[in-house]
Amino acid sequence: MLRREDIYTTVAMTKSERYLHTPGSFARNNLLYVQEVGHLESLQPHRCIRENLDSFLILVVLEGKGTLTIGSRGINVAKGDCAWIDCMGHYEHISDEKDAWKLAWVHFNGRGARAFYELFVKLNNSLSIFHVENTDEFFEIIKDIMACQREKSILSELVCGEQLMHLLNKTFKCVADSAVLEDEQEKLIIAEIREFINEQYAEKNVLELVSIEFGKIVADIGIAFRGAYGISIEEYISRRRYNAAKELLRFSVKPMETVALESGIGDVILMQQLFIQNEGMSADEYRQKWAGWIRG
Numbered sequence: 001m002l003r004r005e006d007i008y009t010t011v012a013m014t015k016s017e018r019y020l021h022t023p024g025s026f027a028r029n030n031l032l033y034v035q036e037v038g039h040l041e042s043l044q045p046h047r048c049i050r051e052n053l054d055s056f057l058i059l060v061v062l063e064g065k066g067t068l069t070i071g072s073r074g075i076n077v078a079k080g081d082c083a084w085i086d087c088m089g090h091y092e093h094i095s096d097e098k099d100a101w102k103l104a105w106v107h108f109n110g111r112g113a114r115a116f117y118e119l120f121v122k123l124n125n126s127l128s129i130f131h132v133e134n135t136d137e138f139f140e141i142i143k144d145i146m147a148c149q150r151e152k153s154i155l156s157e158l159v160c161g162e163q164l165m166h167l168l169n170k171t172f173k174c175v176a177d178s179a180v181l182e183d184e185q186e187k188l189i190i191a192e193i194r195e196f197i198n199e200q201y202a203e204k205n206v207l208e209l210v211s212i213e214f215g216k217i218v219a220d221i222g223i224a225f226r227g228a229y230g231i232s233i234e235e236y237i238s239r240r241r242y243n244a245a246k247e248l249l250r251f252s253v254k255p256m257e258t259v260a261l262e263s264g265i266g267d268v269i270l271m272q273q274l275f276i277q278n279e280g281m282s283a284d285e286y287r288q289k290w291a292g293w294i295r296g
Contacts, residue, residue: 016040019149023110026154031161032110032168037145039104042066042095053087055107056117058167060138064101068093070128080135083128084120084171104135104142108164116168123230124175132174141167189214190228193221194236201240202264207233241265242274249287256283 018038027033035055039062059068065078069092070085077083079101085091087107095101124130132138141163148160193210200206210221210233225233245263248254254262260271275283 014040014042014046017146019146021149024154024157027157027161028110030111031157032108032113032164033157034145034149034160034164035107035109037106037142037149039102039139039142039146041102042100045095045097045100047092047094049090049092050087051090053107055087055109056113057083057085057087057091057105057107058171059083059085059093059103059105060132060135060142062102062104062135062139064096064099066093066095066101068129075129077129080131080133082130082132082138082171082174084117084130085128086114086117104139106142106145106164106167110161110164119230120168120171120175123172123227130171130175132170138167138170141170186224187228190221190224193225193233194229197233197237197240201237201244202262204264204266206237206264237264242278245271245274245283246286246290249283250291259283 016038018036018040019034020036021034023031023033042064045066060082061077061079063079065076068075068077068083069090070083071089071091121128145160145163145167148156148163150156193214196210196213197206200209203209211217214221222233225231225236229236231239241264245259245265248259248263252259256268256271260266260268263271265271265274272282275281275286279286281289
């Protein structure tokens, strides 16, 4: 069900255009979906207070300034400042009296929404606020999402889910570009460590080799590595070994024991468990399906 409120005025406090949307069952179970999307111009300051909403909110300050309170913390925000908020918690906002703001926003939820939010918080040092240099890029995506709400079809919900992912990806890129590491030199070192792991992943003591090669404590490397790539160094090594095993299974006829050894996984039983867990099939079945050119 879709309801449209065209140019909408609340007791001369705001002028806004917004769309409210109730997703279909397919979108609710499988996609990111919109609950409300719109933009507004504050005509006079008024406090908006909400909590206990099963929703996530991305808000962009297009012009002016105001105060955004998340939980018990009040934050002054201005043009270019954005927020990603878990609306189950308390939040409120009010426009500045002398420099009224213009906002664009989207309330959304759906499959993976909380996981995306938790990843954002982790990458953004547990903060809800981030800054963008070009608000037009965000506003254009939000306007595309608004336009999408005019349709009532599964296709429009699929397109809208894609547009929401585009918005989230823009957000992640802004956060990643905001100096996740303290300086460019450390970024270069972490990149070198990743390349070193790409070459030495099969070694059983690869973390010890990293520490020796770069003269850093593994725990410190792990913190910087996660900050740079959003993944722990241990998980990166595990993924690199697993991908190496997949390559060996597809493009060689080497025995399972050799594949386990050369990939760095080391144990055939563990390798079989990993394939069942990640592919839903054994390593032998994976080889049969993906390396059909191999004839025994």
